[in-house]
Each structure stands twice: as C-alpha cells, then as structure tokens.
Amino acid sequence: MKQLLILSGKGGTGKTTIAGAFIKLAEARAYADCDVDAPNLHLIMTHISKARQTDYYGMEKAVIDTELCDSCSICRQNCRFEAINESNGKYEVDSYACEGCGVCDAVCPIGAVFLQPAVAGELMLYKDNGVFSTARLKMGSGTSGKLVSEVKKQLKQEAADADLVIIDGSPGIGCPVIASLNGADMVLIVAEPSLSGISDMKRIIATAEKFRIKIGVCINKYDTNKELAQKIEAFCQERDLSIVGKIPFDTAAIKAINKGEVIVDIDCPAGWAATNVFYKTLKLMNS
C-alpha cells in the first residue's frame, strides 16, 4: 500500500480540490480526509450510502463531584491549565481548558475529582465508491493529532488491500500534520504564488523534510502571480525538489465545487493541468 499525502501549510490553496481530482483520476479505492478541524472532502465526493459513525474519545476530562467537594482549592492551585474555576465557593472544571493531565485527581485529598472519558469528535466511514475515512473534531476540542491517526487507522483496517491511498492532509505544521505525515510514501505540497504562500510552503517543506519523505511541489493558481511562481520554482530547484506541475487560476474550479463536482469532471484548463500533475506525481512516487 502506497500513501500519497497532499499538504499545503495553510488551507485555501486548493488542496482539497486537487485531492478530489486525484481520487477520481486514480479511481482510488481508499482515501481519507485528515483535516479533522474543517473537513471538506466529503462535500465533493459522492456517496450513495450513509456513513458509519463512531464516537471518538480524546483525552479524558476532569469532573468534580460537587456533593463531595469541600472546596479546599488544592486542585485549583495545582492545575497548570487554569481549568478549575471557583464561583461562590463552588469548584468546577472548564472542560475546554482541561487537558486531562490528572494532577487534580491525584492531589484531591478526598477523591472528589475524577477523570472521565469525553467524546471529542466523530469518525465517519463511507464504503461504496471505495473506502473513504474522515472525521470531525468537536468544536473547541484540543489536540487533533490523535484523531488524525484514528482516521488513518480506520482506513487501513477497512482497505488493507488497496495499493494506493490518497490522503487530504491537515493544515498547519503542528501535531495533526505530523500525524498525517507518519507512514506517508510521498507528499505533494500545493503552493500558492504569494509571499504568504511561499512562507507557508517553506515551513511545511521544512516539516516534511524531517520525515525524509519524497516531496513534490505543485503550484496552484500560478498565473495569478507569475513572478512569485518563478520564485517557487527557483527555490525548489535549489533544494532539489521536484515541481510536478502548475495549475492556472480558473473560475470553473469554483463552479465545480459549488455543484459538488471534481474539477476533472469539467472540461477546463484547471482540470487538464490537474490531470497532468496527477500523472507526474504518480511517476515521481513510483520512481
């Protein structure tokens, strides 16, 4: 099983649009959306059957038994996350701030505070047009890296015999991205020709390089700033990174998204270019 991961540093560069195109072109039998904070891939992937949903439990959260608690404040003094609040002598845990470290549980002299499993999100699995694993983190939940690992685990279990897996990665460079990178065979980085885009790209490349994974770069909307697109190319050449293609800005892409379609379903310049990028990426991955 080969894992192709699509990343971009920041959202909004067209990562999901490209992932959708790739899944279609590869007739992928296994794919996943690891952007658990703001999953979008399901919006353009058609599925007939309903998803199987499972609750995802993240870190446990502390709960104070108000009947038992005698308001000694010891837990509050020891919680480093300021997750325990007091009002009118009553102690309460702010479940958004609580990181589940267990210090309060261990220091409370009378056992009035304990840790409890808490639902932190939801895993979804579609099984018709191929296996599609995705998830959504509950609002205001903390670390999403663990949920990303669960999404990938679910995919592996359900599609063990697939030879190609396409993964729409998470934004940023932190924990969820590192969880997405784990086990990937190749990363395709979707970059945008803007000063911000270049800065994001450099940071995501530096993150991916730590994993020693094959990296390809594709420039999306390259014609919105050709000068900076050239800068990206020059940067990649210098670093010996392969450019797998350039995709023009195309309002057809926006129309496709709004109709729940994939750009390669439509006869348009962005669709043609994406097709090209797809074949070059595969070639690079298998080289």
Added chain:
Amino acid sequence: MKIAVLSGKGGTGKTLVSVNLAAVALDSVYIDCDVEEPNGHLFFQPKDLQKERVTVKLPQADPELCTGCRTCVNFCKFNALAYIKNKLIVFNEVCHSCGGCLLFCPQKAISEKEREIGLIQSGISGNVRVVSGMMNIGEVSGVPIIKKLLQDSRKENKNVFLDCPPGSACMVMESIKDADYCILVAEPTVFGVHNLEMVYELVRIFQKPFGVVLNKCLEEENPAEDFCLQNQITILEKIPFDLELGTMHSNGQIAVRKHPKYKELFLNLLKTVSKEARHETASDT
C-alpha cells in the same frame, strides 16, 4: 475595542481583512495568532523588532536521586516519560508541562528547565504595532504561544485586531472569549459555507456580536451569502474578486496603503464594525 477576525479555514482572506483593518485604524495593534503559519508580518514588514522567546517547562530527573521507581512514568497521561536503561527519558514534544511528575516523584528527583517552542516578535509599521507569534518547526503545539499572545493583548487599550488561528479548536475559542466583536470571513463556495457554519456556531456559543465579510465575490451565485441571508446574519461587506487586490495581496502589499479605493472600502468596514460593536454593547446593558 478588540476585534477578532476568524474563518473556519485558512486562506479565506482572514489575514487580508485583519491586516487592512489594522492599517486603516488610526492607532492600532495587529496580533497574528496563526502561529503555525504566521503571515501578517510579511505585509507589515515591522521595524524596531523585539523578540521574546516563548518557553514551556520541561521536566528532567537528577540521576543521582532517581531510584527508577517509575511513579512518574505511570502518572504521565501523555506517555511523555520512559525509564530505559537506568535512565529517565523525557519525550519533549509530547510533554504538556502539567507538572505532575515533579509533584509526585517520591525522591524529589525531578526539576524543570525552560524549553523554547517559539517566539513572539513585535515591531512597528507606521500606525500599527505588529505582534506575531511564531512556532518553531517540528513542534506539535503552538497553544502556549497563543495563550501568551492573548494574555499580552489584554493589557492593550488601543484598537486590537486579532488574526485568529484557523479552525474551531480550543485556541480559537480562547481568542473569541476576549473579543468585543467577531468578523467571520467567508469564501463564495460550498466549502466556504461549511467552514463558516463552524465559526458561526462558535461565536454563538459565546454570544458574541458578529458579522460576516464575504470575500472574493464573483458575479455568480454565492452560497455563503445565501447562508447569511437564511440565518439573518449581518453582512458587513462584500469584497469583490479583484485581480488588482489579489496581486497586491500576493506581493505582500497592504492594499489600503497603496490605493485610495481600498482605503475607502476598509474604512467603511471599520466604521460599520465600530458601529455594530457599540450598538451591541449598548443593548447589552
């Protein structure tokens, strides 16, 4: 006044809106909380830079005192400790600095040192004080940096524009908590609507006054606009899709400082927002 600029996802124009608003306001502070991919400073190119390291506490065991009892290893909920080959090992990146191991080591063998995870850079760009949080590459969590940024921002009495982290995770909540008004930036696609829905839910949880800026508007249908109309959400401004604006922004230029047309657009937005925010606070009391 503190204004938080949010969007469910990056790349919708959150930075465009917050940078330009801060630049048209007379005396303002711009705070970039997108610590994983900070971009605001690229536009402002602030001068007189001051850098402050952001550190977290990292436990370490004194090998002379440690008996290998593993109390700390068993306690740590994040699996950040292991006792291997007669030595206590700490996995830096996964430690949450909760202090539990230090508290419960029966030998008092654990002490803490500071470990840098990023920095906060501040400087001046014309009328704007520019503050950016930057997480070091390879770190897993920028939360302590965002916490520090928000803490510092509470001391400001000028107009503060918060360029919030993307998504709807705990840190976005933290940035909303303090805000007097929230601006949600949305793109004209079904992706945009989906992401808007999430932040919309968030601002409602905190009962914050808010409005939406529709960015990159084309002539065609705009699902994000439809969503606002259906839910009776205030549309503060519609920024048209505009190649000139796009090019300026991609070159790292601040549109309001380059062109009177955009200055007017963002001044208007600022006026609307100030009015809305005042109105909301007045009706609260």
